[in-house]
Amino acid sequence: MPDSESLFREAVAAIGYPCIVKPVMSSSGKGQTFIRSAEQLAQAWEYAQQGGRAGAGRVIVEGVVKFDFEITLLTVSAVDGVHFCAPVGHRQEDGDYRESWQPQQMSPLALERAQEIARKVVLALGGYGLFGVELFVCGDEVIFSEVSPRPHDTGMVTLISQDLSEFALHVRAFLGLPVGGIRQYGPASFCRYSATTDQSECHV
Numbered sequence: 651m652p653d654s655e656s657l658f659r660e661a662v663a664a665i666g667y668p669c670i671v672k673p674v675m676s677s678s679g680k681g682q683t684f685i686r687s688a689e690q691l692a693q694a695w696e697y698a699q700q701g702g703r704a705g706a707g708r709v710i711v712e713g714v715v716k717f718d719f720e721i722t723l724l725t726v727s728a729v730d731g732v733h734f735c736a737p738v739g740h741r742q743e744d745g746d747y748r749e750s751w752q753p754q755q756m757s758p759l760a761l762e763r764a765q766e767i768a769r770k771v772v773l774a775l776g777g778y779g780l781f782g783v784e785l786f787v788c789g790d791e792v793i794f795s796e797v798s799p800r801p802h803d804t805g806m807v808t809l810i811s812q813d814l815s816e817f818a819l820h821v822r823a824f825l826g827l828p829v830g831g832i833r834q835y836g837p838a839s840f841c842r843y844s845a846t847t848d849q850s851e852c853h854v
Contacts, residue, residue, distance in 0.1 A: 651674060651708040651709065651710055651711075652708065652709055652711065653707055653708040653709075655692075655695045658671065658691075658695055658709055658711065659691055661711040662685065662691065662711055665711055665712075665713045666713070667685060667686055667687060668684060668685060668686050668714050669685050669711055669712060669713055669714060670682060670683070670684055670685065670711070670712045670714065671683050671685060671694050671695070671698050671709050671710070671711050671712075672698060672709065672710050672712070673698050673699075673701055673702025673703070673704070673709060673710075674702060674704060674707065674708045674709065674710060675702055675703045675704040676701055676702050676703055677703070677798075679742065679746060680701040680702075680703075681697055681698045681699075681700065681701020681702050682697075682698070682701070683697055683698065695709070715786060715788075715793055716788060717786035717787060717788045717793065718787055718788050718789065719739060719754065719756075719786075719787055720739075720740070720784060720785065720786055720787070720795065721737040721738060721739055721740075721754050721756070721764065721784070721785055721787060722737070722738040722740060722750070722782050722783065722784050722802050722804040722805060723735070723737055723738075723764050723765065723768045723783045723784075723785060724738065724780060724781075724782060724783075724802065724805050724808065724816050724819070725765075725768040725769070725771075725772050725780070725781045725782075725783050726779070726780050726781075726819045726820075726823050726829055726832075727772045727773065727777065727778055727779060727781065727823060728778055728822065728823040728827075728828060728829045729778065729823075729826050729827070729828055730828040730829060730830070732768075732769050732772060732773065733819075733829045733831075733832055734765050734768065734832075735752070735805070735808060735812065735816070735819075735832055735834075736752050736753035736754075736811075736834050737752070737753055737754040737756060737761065737764065738750050738751070738752045738753075738754060738804050738805060738807060738808075739751050739752070739753075739754030739755075740804040747803045747804060747842060748841065748842055749839060749840060749841040749842065750804040750805070750806065750807045750839065750840050751807060751837070751838065751839040751840070752807045752808070752811045752834070752837070752838055752839075753834070753837065756787055757789070757790050759790045760787050760789070760790045760791070760792055763790070763791075763792040764783075764785050764787070764792045767783070767785060767792060767794050768781070768783040768785070771783055771794065771797055772797075775797070775799065777799075777824075778823040778824050778826065779799060779800070779820050779823045779824045780800070780801055780805075780816055780819045780820035780823060781797055781798065781799050781800075782797065782798040782800070782801070782802025782804070782805060783797050784796050784797065784798075800820070801816040801817055801820050802816065803842075806840045806842070807838050807839060807840035809840070810835075810838050810840070811834055811835055811836070811837075811838035812832055812833065812834050812835065813832070813833040813835070814829070814832055814833075819832070
């Protein structure tokens with residue numbers, strides 16, 4: 651992972667355009683830039699340095715893959731094994747989460763492959779808890795994207811879609827309680843609204 655602007659530029663040259671640069675530790679697209687040309691490099695480097703949770707330093711440079719949609723597979727590693735919630739589809743705007751729905755429609759083979767990848771990831775990381783495993787889906791093919799070792803913003807839909815929300819599952823798992831089964835009530839969706847009012851007019 652490049653830790654200087656010169657190494658960052660070398661990585662982009664090796665991967666080619668378009669590509670994506672992001673901080674090593676971030677969320678909701680902060681510090682991330684979709685790079686289409688060399689003219690964006692200086693600004694993309696600066697934004698990645700400012701947008702990371704761990705401060706300035708190393709960045710990740712990724713090539714672009716074709717996919718039909720992205721899912722979050724909420725995966726629970728617990729005392730009674732690994733459990734999966736129904737796949738969550740979601741939409742972003744400018745890198746920020748806007749809405750999610752459950753279940754995301756996908757082929758049985760793609761779901762099986764997604765669960766296999768997620769199982770390997772959480773078992774390799776170790777520990778009990780809920781993990782937000784994000785995956786790209788293209789037909790029956792599945793590609794790992796990233797993982798969050800905690801409840802995920804896209805999983806807010808589980809507050810209304812399941813008998814055990816992602817938060818309840820996370821707590822049960824890290825307290826060493828068995829999860830048993832996860833029952834989904836039916837199709838559900840969740841939308842996040844952001845305040846756009848001028849700050850001087852907002853009062854708590």
